[in-house]
């Protein structure tokens with residue numbers, strides 16, 4: 282059924298579904314004419330399906346304005362989208378069945394076939410219903426996760442057919458919303474990747490532990506908030522596939538005029554360009570092909586033409602918390618690094634409330650530190666870092682246990698998995714102001730951190746933010 286909803290999400294979904302069921306089924310069943318009851322059921326289910334489709338399309342968009350306005354993540358809207366979709370399919374089936382029931386009573390099966398074959402209103406409606414059913418059959422979680430690209434492309438095709446099949450005035454609004462989302466995405470793609478300085482290129486370095494460090498060299502300047510992600514495409518590696526990755530590091534580079542400074546001593550600053558970096562862990566699809574291509578090239582850096590679409594997300598600010606505890610599992614560190622940098626910078630500038638930050642990173646082996654070494658080095662050299670930041674690295678399966686040593690009292694390296702409950706209880710004992718605990722990593726880690734946070738929430742103010750890597 283996909284990702285299990287949290288308690289609050291489950292409550293919201295139950296209320297939503299109960300309302301839909303009530304609006305569809307609360308009818309006057311005492312009527313003598315059962316066909317009139319079926320006709321009313323057909324009308325209600327059809328209207329509700331169409332109304333739900335509007336929200337269904339809005340919630341599926343990367344540019345859904347509600348994400349920014351309500352500060353609710355795409356992940357949550359995606360959960361609602363999935364359940365709303367199930368409801369729309371159910372309502373479309375009820376609508377079509379009720380129509381067929383009444384039509385059959387009137388004209389028999391031959392009349393039903395005749396209508397479907399000769400009345401465009403009915404035949405398009407049936408095409409729409411079939412497309413809805415196909416969407417339902419091709420989107421269960423195991424299929425989605427095993428064949429994501431195939432699922433996505435089929436989903437878009439079937440959704441377009443379903444929308445065309447129900448071509449009513451308000452459905453045109455749905456189509457317009459979908460087209461708007463695509464146009465905004467295209468506009469964003471061109472804005473981020475093209476300027477008179479050229480097109481975006483990517484530097485890709487193969488790293489230990491089946492990972493790549495990827496830096497997108499944008500020809501434009503872009504502001505990126507901590508906690509953002511972006512969709513990447515690579516030329517020669519199925520350019521039409523775009524995959525989401527958390528933004529790990531952002532660096533701006535000055536661009537000087539190419540003209541030689543004849544009259545003045547200084548070069549003329551023409552603006553800035555932005556380099557945006559990611560750590561990509563190889564799975565079985567595009568990310569594996571990217572890793573293999575980078576490995577063949579190693580020790581040289583692989584250079585490819587690429588495209589960046591984003592930034593998306595980044596609406597959680599930790600600035601007002603006195604105390605932040607950031608958990609990262611494996612490549613989930615990329616989500617946390619920008620927060621660490623931002624919090625140290627804000628602390629030393631005196632612009633935020635945060636006084637204490639603990640970063641807990643769980644990795645399999647010591648050589649995975651290589652993924653983020655240049656950025657960590659920069660963070661460790663930042664002004665005020667020692668006064669605010671503590672780092673605990675947990676190495677779960679070190680090849681050589683002797684490599685596990687703590688470079689300083691503020692940066693500790695420990696073997697095995699962390700005792701998350703104990704860690705949080707210790708932090709809460711010395712809590713500074715309101716605390717925020719965030720986690721990014723595998724599902725099991727997220728569940729453990731969530732559980733541990735619940736246990737300390739009675740003691741003091743501890744908020745919890747979870748960033749998941751799958752949908």
Ligand SMILES: Cc1cc2nc3c(=O)[nH]c(=O)nc-3n(C[C@H](O)[C@H](O)[C@H](O)COP(=O)(O)OP(=O)(O)OC[C@H]3O[C@@H](n4cnc5c(N)ncnc54)[C@H](O)[C@@H]3O)c2cc1C
Pocket residue numbers: 425426427429430510523524525526527528559560561562563564565566567568569612615616749750751752
């Ligand atoms: C917001 C977000 C941030 C992420 N950040 C990172 C990161 O910083 N580093 C990192 O290594 N991974 C990250 N991921 C996961 C990354 O997007 C997937 O691992 C990647 O898309 C897999 O590509 P693949 O073709 O190799 O997948 P496959 O091997 O075909 O599938 C592996 C898994 O990835 C999922 N997946 C495949 N394509 C997509 C897609 N386009 N969108 C969403 N999920 C997909 C599949 O459902 C499956 O569960 C992030 C995911 C999300 C949603």
